[in-house]
Amino acid sequence: MNEGFPDDNDTEGGFLDCAVEIAQAIDSLEGRSEILSLIAFKYAKSGQLEAAVDLAETINDSYLRDQALASSGLLSRKIGGPSVKPYQPAGLWEEMAFGQGFSGQSYTQSSGPDLYRRGIYTVWKRTVPPPSLTIFDAPDREKCTARRAVTNTPLQALVLLNDPTYVEAARAFAQRVLHSGGRTDRERLNFAFKLATARTPDSQERVVLLGSLREFRSSYQQDQAYASKLLSVGDAKADSRVDPRELAAWTTLASMILNLDETITAE
Amino acid sequence: MTDSLTPEISAAMTRRQFFRRSTAGIALGIPALATLLATDGFAADTATNAKNGGLVGLPHFPPKARRVIFLHQSGAPSQMELFDYKPNLVKLQGAELPDSVRMGQRITGMTSGQSSFPVAPSIFKFGQYGRSGAWISELLPYHTKIVDDITIIKSAYTEAINHDPAITFVQTGFQQPGRPSMGAWISYGLGSENQNLPAFVVLVSQANALNPDQPLFSRLWGSGFLSSRYQGVKFRSSGDPVLYLSNPPGVLSATRRRMLDSIAKLNRLLAEKYGDPEIDTRVAQYEMAYRMQTSVPDLMDLSKEPESTFELYGPDSRKPGTYAANCLLARRLAERGVRFIQLYHRGWDQHNDLPRDIALQCKGVDQPSAALVLDLKQRGMLDETLVVWGGEFGRTVYCQGKLTGTNYGRDHHPRCFSMWMAGGGIQRGLTIGKTDDYSYNILEDAVHVHDLQATILHCLGIDHLRLTYKFQGRYFRLTDVAGNVVKKVVA
Numbered sequence: 001m002n003e004g005f006p007d008d009n010d011t012e013g014g015f016l017d018c019a020v021e022i023a024q025a026i027d028s029l030e031g032r033s034e035i036l037s038l039i040a041f042k043y044a045k046s047g048q049l050e051a052a053v054d055l056a057e058t059i060n061d062s063y064l065r066d067q068a069l070a071s072s073g074l075l076s077r078k079i080g081g082p083s084v085k086p087y088q089p090a091g092l093w094e095e096m097a098f099g100q101g102f103s104g105q106s107y108t109q110s111s112g113p114d115l116y117r118r119g120i121y122t123v124w125k126r127t128v129p130p131p132s133l134t135i136f137d138a139p140d141r142e143k144c145t146a147r148r149a150v151t152n153t154p155l156q157a158l159v160l161l162n163d164p165t166y167v168e169a170a171r172a173f174a175q176r177v178l179h180s181g182g183r184t185d186r187e188r189l190n191f192a193f194k195l196a197t198a199r200t201p202d203s204q205e206r207v208v209l210l211g212s213l214r215e216f217r218s219s220y221q222q223d224q225a226y227a228s229k230l231l232s233v234g235d236a237k238a239d240s241r242v243d244p245r246e247l248a249a250w251t252t253l254a255s256m257i258l259n260l261d262e263t264i265t266a267e
Numbered sequence: 268m269t270d271s272l273t274p275e276i277s278a279a280m281t282r283r284q285f286f287r288r289s290t291a292g293i294a295l296g297i298p299a300l301a302t303l304l305a306t307d308g309f310a311a312d313t314a315t316n317a318k319n320g321g322l323v324g325l326p327h328f329p330p331k332a333r334r335v336i337f338l339h340q341s342g343a344p345s346q347m348e349l350f351d352y353k354p355n356l357v358k359l360q361g362a363e364l365p366d367s368v369r370m371g372q373r374i375t376g377m378t379s380g381q382s383s384f385p386v387a388p389s390i391f392k393f394g395q396y397g398r399s400g401a402w403i404s405e406l407l408p409y410h411t412k413i414v415d416d417i418t419i420i421k422s423a424y425t426e427a428i429n430h431d432p433a434i435t436f437v438q439t440g441f442q443q444p445g446r447p448s449m450g451a452w453i454s455y456g457l458g459s460e461n462q463n464l465p466a467f468v469v470l471v472s473q474a475n476a477l478n479p480d481q482p483l484f485s486r487l488w489g490s491g492f493l494s495s496r497y498q499g500v501k502f503r504s505s506g507d508p509v510l511y512l513s514n515p516p517g518v519l520s521a522t523r524r525r526m527l528d529s530i531a532k533l534n535r536l537l538a539e540k541y542g543d544p545e546i547d548t549r550v551a552q553y554e555m556a557y558r559m560q561t562s563v564p565d566l567m568d569l570s571k572e573p574e575s576t577f578e579l580y581g582p583d584s585r586k587p588g589t590y591a592a593n594c595l596l597a598r599r600l601a602e603r604g605v606r607f608i609q610l611y612h613r614g615w616d617q618h619n620d621l622p623r624d625i626a627l628q629c630k631g632v633d634q635p636s637a638a639l640v641l642d643l644k645q646r647g648m649l650d651e652t653l654v655v656w657g658g659e660f661g662r663t664v665y666c667q668g669k670l671t672g673t674n675y676g677r678d679h680h681p682r683c684f685s686m687w688m689a690g691g692g693i694q695r696g697l698t699i700g701k702t703d704d705y706s707y708n709i710l711e712d713a714v715h716v717h718d719l720q721a722t723i724l725h726c727l728g729i730d731h732l733r734l735t736y737k738f739q740g741r742y743f744r745l746t747d748v749a750g751n752v753v754k755k756v757v758a
Contacts, residue, residue, distance in 0.1 A: 089510055091503075095471060098482045127484040131510050137495045140486050142445035144739075151496040152548045155465075157556035158511040161523075167515045204536055212529040219522055230517030248517065256526050261534045261549045 062119020062133060065165060068258055069116050071195050072172035074236060076113040083123040084114040086130075087164045087234075093128050115235055132159050160259050167251075168234025170258055174250035175239050185210060192254060196263040212256060216249040320466075321458025326728025331758065332653035332691025333460070335453065335723060336597045336608045338636060341434065342474075342481045342615030343684065345662040345677050347389045348625050350685035351421050351706045352402040356388035356664065360672075364665045368707050375428055377618060377667065378678040384665035386705070387675040390622055399696040406629040409637035415696035416640050416649070417689040418756045422700025422709045425660050425681045425716050430481045430616070433659035433681070436716055438487045440745045447491035447736075449720065450607035452745045453727060454497045455490075456734050460604030462555065463562035465500040467607045468600055470593040474614020475631030476624035481616050488609060492738040499609060502596070504588030508567045512560060520560075527553055566599055579642060581634040591635035598642050601652050615658055619668050619676035640689050649690045653726045655719075657686030664705045683709050686719070692726030694758050717750030725752045 069075035088107055097105040104125055109115075122130050126141060135155045139145040160166050173192070181191030189209055193201045201209060220227040227248035231238040238247060257263060314323040347353055364384040378384075392405045397414035427433035432442035439446035447455070450467035459466035469488045474480045488499025502508045514523050531550045538546035569576075569585070569592075576595065577584050583591035590612045597608045612632060617624045636656055643649040661684030662677035669675075683702045689695075701711040721731040724745065731750055735742040744750075 089506055091505055095473070095503075096483045096485070098479055100479050127482060127486070129485065134485070134495070134498070135510075140445070140489050140491070142443075142486060143492070151494050152545060152552055153496050154552045154556035154559055155500065155509070155511075157553045158509070158559070161526075161556070162511040162513060162515055164515070205533055208529050208532050208536075212525060215525055216522065219519070226517040226519065228517070230515060233515050233517075252518070252522060252526060256530055256533075259526075259530050259553075260537075261546050262537055265545075 062122065062138075064136060064160070064264055065119050065132070067263075068166055068169040068173075069118075071176075071258070072169040072254075073176050074116045074169055074172045075118070076116045078113065078117065081121070084110045084117045084121050085123050086110060086115050086117070088130060088132075092131065093125065096128050111235060132163055132165065135159055157259070160264065161255065164233050166258060167230070167255065168236060170255035171231060171233070171238060171247065171251040172236060173254040173258065174247055175242065177254065178242055178247065178250060179239075185213060188250075189213070189253075192257055196257045197260070209253065209256075213249060213253050216252040217246070220245040220248040220252075316458060319458030319460060322456050325456045325734070327730045327733055328728050330691075330726065330728030331651075332726040333651045334601055334604070334606050334608070335450075335653045335655065335727070336601060336639065337449070337610065338594075338597075338639075338654065338656045339434070339437070339609065339611045340615050340632070340656065340658040341483060341611045341613045342430065342617075343433070343658040343660045343662060343679060344615045344628070345389075345617065345621060345625060346421065346683065346685040346702075347662070347664065347677075347706050348391050348621070349404045349407060349629075350402065350419055350687075351683075351702055352393040352404075353388065353664075353704065353706050354393075355704055356386055356706075359386045360388050361385045361670060364705065364707075368703065368705050370708075372682065372707075373428065374663070375679050378663070378665075381667070384663075385670050386664055387666035387670050387677065390673060397696055399698060401696075401698045404629075406626060407633045409634045413637045413640045413689070416644060417654075417687045418694045418697040418699065419685065419687045420657075420700050420712075420714050420719075420753075420756065421683070421685050421698065421702060422712045423657065423661075423684050423686045423714045423716070423719065424709060425684075427660065428679050428681050430659060430679075431484070433679075434483075434487060437659050437719075439491065440717060440720055440747050440750075444484075444486050445491055446743065447493040447497065447745075448486075448488050448499065448609075449723065449745060450488060450499050450609050451490040451493050451497040452734060453607050453724070453729075455493050455736070456729055457606060457727065459606060463558045464566065464600070464603055464605055466605065467497065467499040467609070468605050469499040469501040469609045469611070470596060471501065471611045472588060472590040472593050472613065474612075475590075475627040476614040476617065477627065478614070478617060478620065478624050480613035483611055483613065487611075492743070493736060499607075502563075502567070504592070509559065509563050512563055514560070523557070527557055562603075566603065567596070569595065576642075580638040583631065584635065584638075590631050591638075594635035594639045598639060598646075598648075601643065601648060602646075617662070617676060618678060620674060621662075621676050622674060643690065651691045653691045653693065653723065654689045655686065655723065656688070658684065660684055661706070664707055680707070682707060688722075688756060692757055694756055697756065699753075699755050712753075712755060714753050715749070717746040718753050720746050721750035722753045722757060725757060 066075065085107060087109065093105065093107040099105055119133065122133065124130070124141070129138065129140065135153070136159070137151055177188050177192045181188035186206070189206065190200045193209070224245055227244045230248045230251060231244055238244070315321065316323050362385065364386060393402050394405070395401065396403050396411040399414060401414045401419055403411050403414060425433055425436055427436050427442050435444055436442045438448045454466040467488065471483060485501070488501070490498040500509060507513050514520065530553060534546050534550050580591050580595050583589040584595045586592055590610070593610050597610060600608045614628050640649065640654060643652050643654070661680040663680045667676040667678045683706060699712045700709065700714065702709055724731040724734065731744060731746045735744050
């Protein structure tokens with residue numbers, strides 16, 4: 001991890017040991033163990049129990065992104081290494097920069113798997129921290145934070161609905177559901193809902209979800225161009241073997257599921 | 268990767284399920300429950316006003332101003348070129364700054380190596396304007412039209428000598444980072460008057476001058492230890508005006524509406540099950556996000572402004588992202604009830620080539636700053652809107668670099684600088700403060716940064732001693748442990 005110090009050369013082992021210590025420390029605090037065990041369970045489903053450990057220090061802000069990436073199958077499981085630069089709106093660093101003779105004045109987005117590393121690997125520029133993390137209450141790292149505030153704001157809704165990170169994750173999530181979730185809408189819905197919330201939807205919820213799916217389907221059936229636009233968000237390519245209209249409908253449903261209070265509230 | 272879900276997942280008991288079961292049988296301490304259920308773990312002991320989200324009991328007394336527009340001139344404008352007229356310095360051009368004036372004052376690393384500190388008089392002419400006869404530089408011709416509407420403070424001073432700590436001090440009341448900014452404090456105390464826009468909005472514009480801009484930091488509009496809901500929201504001139512505002516490509520607004528309706532339905536089903544009020548808040552916030560998708564473009568759309576508006580603010584006001592366009596946006600934000608509107612205009616750090624650069628800066632800033640005051644006045648809004656103009660410190664009378672008859676530079680100077688205030692709660696047509704012949708030390712009516720902050724809060728009906736927040740075992744204020752309302756400037 002690059003913490004902004006010139007001689008920063010953290011090794012895999014060192015980082016992991018540190019993460020284990022932090023996890024153990026937090027685990028001993030009342031109330032945290034539940035969140036941790038939830039993370040552990042969410043990772044257990046993909047056989048990556050150890051990955052839960054290094055999430056311990058970034059529970060609030062980057063957890064949502066990690067969860068969306070994990071549910072979608074996009075998440076890179078790599079541990080350690082230099083920080084990465086995931087999607088960020090253009091110009092954020094530049095409009096506050098000094099511009100001459102200093103490093104880190106412009107933001108060059110990462111590519112490939114580095115776009116999908118866990119949130120703890122996201123580069124942290126202290127004068128312009130990543131907005132999708134600060135909007136989710138990431139502390140500014142200017143002082144000791146014993147307990148993080150947890151807010152519930154409209155800007156958070158905008159991130160989860162519109163940030164390319166989450167739009168792309170919804171599409172990958174939908175692809176996963178179409179591939180592995182069974183054959184009927186109902187089977188696929190159960191699979192998707194369980195991936196996000198760890199339970200199957202009840203009958204009332206199912207009515208709402210399947211009703212929405214039917215509407216999304218009919219609207220994307222009418223206009224394939226819109227479907228293609230939605231599927232083009234993000235660097236990962238959409239699976240061309242899937243009918244784009246069907247994939248767009250499921251992508252929209254997946255985005256809905258990723259925005260449910262139950263999905264985004266870890267407690 | 269395997270896609271079989273393990274049965275253990277469903278064994279995880281959530282907090283909500285715990286409470287559900289608890290309330291059915293297990294006895295649970297009520298105070299503990301209340302603390303755990305509070306939205307902000309920290310703010311559990313403070314009651315909020317349901318109408319606007321501010322604190323109960325605020326304002327402390329009837330306010331004169333309902334909102335603030337803070338026009339921060341980042342980099343620190345030179346007081347001697349703009350408001351603090353020092354005609355006697357012409358005779359002293361090139362003379363050494365006397366030790367009796369400097370009195371051992373620390374200076375920055377940028378000039379501490381100079382063997383000489385020659386006096387550099389301003390090359391710009393001054394005149395007296397308005398009923399008050401205030402001295403105004405020829406660099407600010409449009410300001411001559413507002414002198415009777417504003418109060419000029421020639422005796423502001425600060426403790427910091429470099430940009431980062433000095434701006435942080437002006438914005439947060441403390442030189443070190445980590446405290447809430449003024450806009451965050453005021454949003455926390457007074458809440459919002461508009462349910463479709465944030466209470467604290469930030470607009471940044473780039474230099475007109477040729478020297479590089481001083482950097483800015485997003486923590487300047489951060490909420491520090493206050494809940495992050497009070498952090499300033501930067502509106503941008505390129506891309507989405509508010510980050511992530513637009514629907515993704517291929518998502519029509521009808522589709523988005525349907526998504527939000529279904530999300531709300533599903534969240535309400537959950538709320539019925541668990542009775543967690545945070546879920547209702549979530550539903551409401553998703554609706555506000557949707558309304559912002561309309562209210563923000565409507566705010567930014569200047570196409571319905573009449574020609575006279577652009578004439579008033581100047582031709583730059585048609586160019587998004589300029590200081591002029593931001594001043595116009597500030598008026599539109601004020602019309603919509605936004606509580607704290609913070610502008611930052613970069614480019615005032617004139618260590619060299621000051622005459623060239625300050626003239627360029629003034630060309631960008633003079634007309635729109637004055638236009639904002641005139642515009643608020645003609646709309647009847649100046650009475651309830653407090654406008655503040657100024658930088659983070661002043662500049663030195665002595666020259667940085669080579670002094671010639673036409674060119675010079677000035678270093679940072681914390682001991683005096685000029686600002687102006689106008690509108691709700693502030694005297695009109697007044698100049699206060701007096702500096703010595705060198706514009707180095709203050710002789711009369713010194714206004715410390717904390718005094719300025721206390722005065723701003725006073726105009727809003729807030730007693731700066733009583734807007735506090737407990738963090739790390741002590742109560743914090745915007746004015747730290749100091750600050751006095753400047754009685755002379757309040758109306």
